[in-house]
Amino acid sequence: MNFDELSTIQLDALREIGNIGAGNAATSMSKMINEKIDMQVPSVKIVAFNEVMDMIGGADSLIVAVMFQIHGDAPGTVYLLFTMEEAEALVGHITLNSDVKLFDEGAPNEFAISALQETGNILAGSYLSALSDFTKMNMHPSIPHLSIDMAGAILTVGLLELSQVTDYAIIIDTKINDVNMKNGINGQFMLLPAPESFTKIFRALGINDYD
Amino acid sequence: MTEVVSIVKVGIAEINIVKAPQTIRTSGLGSCVGVIIYDLSKKTAGLAHIMLPDSSMAKQTNFNESKYADTAIDNMIEELYKNGARKFALKAKLAGGAQMFQFSANPDVIRIGQRNIEAVLAKLKEHHIPVVATDVGGKCGRTIEFDPNNGELRVRTVSKGEEII
Numbered sequence: 001m002n003f004d005e006l007s008t009i010q011l012d013a014l015r016e017i018g019n020i021g022a023g024n025a026a027t028s029m030s031k032m033i034n035e036k037i038d039m040q041v042p043s044v045k046i047v048a049f050n051e052v053m054d055m056i057g058g059a060d061s062l063i064v065a066v067m068f069q070i071h072g073d074a075p076g077t078v079y080l081l082f083t084m085e086e087a088e089a090l091v092g093h094i095t096l097n098s099d100v101k102l103f104d105e106g107a108p109n110e111f112a113i114s115a116l117q118e119t120g121n122i123l124a125g126s127y128l129s130a131l132s133d134f135t136k137m138n139m140h141p142s143i144p145h146l147s148i149d150m151a152g153a154i155l156t157v158g159l160l161e162l163s164q165v166t167d168y169a170i171i172i173d174t175k176i177n178d179v180n181m182k183n184g185i186n187g188q189f190m191l192l193p194a195p196e197s198f199t200k201i202f203r204a205l206g207i208n209d210y211d
Numbered sequence: 212m213t214e215v216v217s218i219v220k221v222g223i224a225e226i227n228i229v230k231a232p233q234t235i236r237t238s239g240l241g242s243c244v245g246v247i248i249y250d251l252s253k254k255t256a257g258l259a260h261i262m263l264p265d266s267s268m269a270k271q272t273n274f275n276e277s278k279y280a281d282t283a284i285d286n287m288i289e290e291l292y293k294n295g296a297r298k299f300a301l302k303a304k305l306a307g308g309a310q311m312f313q314f315s316a317n318p319d320v321i322r323i324g325q326r327n328i329e330a331v332l333a334k335l336k337e338h339h340i341p342v343v344a345t346d347v348g349g350k351c352g353r354t355i356e357f358d359p360n361n362g363e364l365r366v367r368t369v370s371k372g373e374e375i376i
Binding site: 067152159 | 275278
């Protein structure tokens with residue numbers, strides 16, 4: 001499929017997918033930490049691979065990522081991304097220990113990391129189940145993969161399959177944050193559907209390819 | 212007076228050529244491989260940020276040749292000759308080819324780092340270019356910078372800091 005030729009309706013449909021997924025995830029997060037969580041209007045961007053890295057601060061910026069592969073009718077990759085500070089704020093809030101660090105003197109803090117992984121699991125799971133309900137398609141997540149490393153290295157994984165077909169990615173990007181901002185809890189969902197998934201998603205939503 | 216040294220950046224699936232005093236850098240290599248081919252006495256170097264092992268994987272008609280190990284290395288060597296590098300003097304260094312996540316499914320993505328490394332090494336061998344240093348495999352991202360003036364490759368990782376190979 002040619003990414004340049006997405007119609008307004010198709011772009012709207014992808015935005016709605018981000019809306020529904022992240023909306024459900026925000027509700028889960030809100031319940032988990034007992035705070036109101038806000039969601040920004042999702043953006044759908046068609047970007048060159050290098051711009052994907054730039055969207056989160058450049059290829060060698062340090063990020064915390066929980067990644068899932070989506071299996072089933074519409075394969076793809078979902079990332080839940082945090083900065084180090086955001087991840088620690090979230091883990092601190094969940095474990096009721098605001099001093100918690102992901103690394104203690106260079107060594108990974110297993111407790112904090114497993115709390116983060118589990119949180120990521122719940123959030124991405126609710127993102128995907130909303131998507132699956134909305135599109136009536138079968139989508140199930142792989143086990144969560146947590147990585148704290150350079151953005152370029154982490155995000156390339158989601159681009160590999162696309163890269164055999166195109167030099168661009170369609171990214172459905174949604175940011176969530178706590179309403180009063182006092183806790184510094186923010187996160188970002190990035191959904192990268194596999195090339196063959198777009199037509200299936202549009203069809204499932206009753207949108208003709210050539211509208 | 213301080214000399215302003217410019218750093219030429221190479222993005223994902225791109226190639227670039229530099230001459231000293233310029234240095235050349237690529238950031239955030241994961242499963243991708245950064246391969247540097249250089250002629251030290253001509254102080255000329257090329258860097259390719261390779262994403263996939265083999266252009267036969269391309270499902271595009273007009274694909275970006277810098278994305279694949281085989282086509283990227285062929286093209287980069289041609290560019291190096293145009294910039295005065297000599298065939299007999301060429302040497303190579305490479306870094307990257309990590310496996311960032313341990314997957315259970317999806318054969319396309321499994322071992323892509325390892326396959327990139329193997330493809331690059333095979334292509335260099337075909338061109339009879341000796342590989343003088345590598346920092347490959349593992350499961351961490353790397354940012355690399357090459358200085359064609361002294362042939363040093365700086366490899367930075369999040370956990371180990373900076374090393375020179």
